[in-house]
Amino acid sequence: MAGPAAQSPMKLMALQLLLWHSALWTVQEATPLGPASSLPQSFLLKCLEQVRKIQGDGAALQEKLVSEAGCLSQLHSGLFLYQGLLQALEGISPELGPTLDTLQLDVTNFATTIWQQMEELGMAPALQPTQGAMPAFTSAFQRRAGGVLVASHLQSFLEVSYRVLRHLAQP
DSSP states (O other): OOOHHHHHHHHHHHHHHHHHHHHHHHHHHHSOOOOGGGSOHHHHHHHHHHHHHHHHHHHHHHHHHHHHHHHHHHHHHHHHHHHHHHHHTTTSOTTTHHHHHHHHHHHHHHHHHHHHHHHHTTOOOSSOOOOOOOOOOOSHHHHHHHHHHHHHHHHHHHHHHHHHHHHHHOO
């Protein structure tokens, strides 16, 4: 059996060989891949196809986001306008007062919901719009005529809003 002095150089040599091998392995892993021609052509074509799909999907999503931002902004602006018009109709008649109040509350809630959706998507402007000048209905006839016009246009606006929101909800 060899003595401790003979085993020490063997251990040292084995340790050096192990260190040299691990250093060589690390260098080998750090070298870049060879030319692309060493990869199968079908793999490269599939990768290229996936990249093009992702780019196309990204462009489509960006277009949808831009159109969604415009739709939601117009929807919010329209609801904000109708909030003001409904406020101008206050006092139209005692019988319609509770219905008008409920309608005002519903339109306000709808506008708030749209605004919150715009904020969640990061599309809300820095400031909410301010109400412009609203018509002043001075006579009972003007209030009744204004009420009919506002209700008719609001109904049309809400029907279009419903179709727009259904379109935006589709994948």
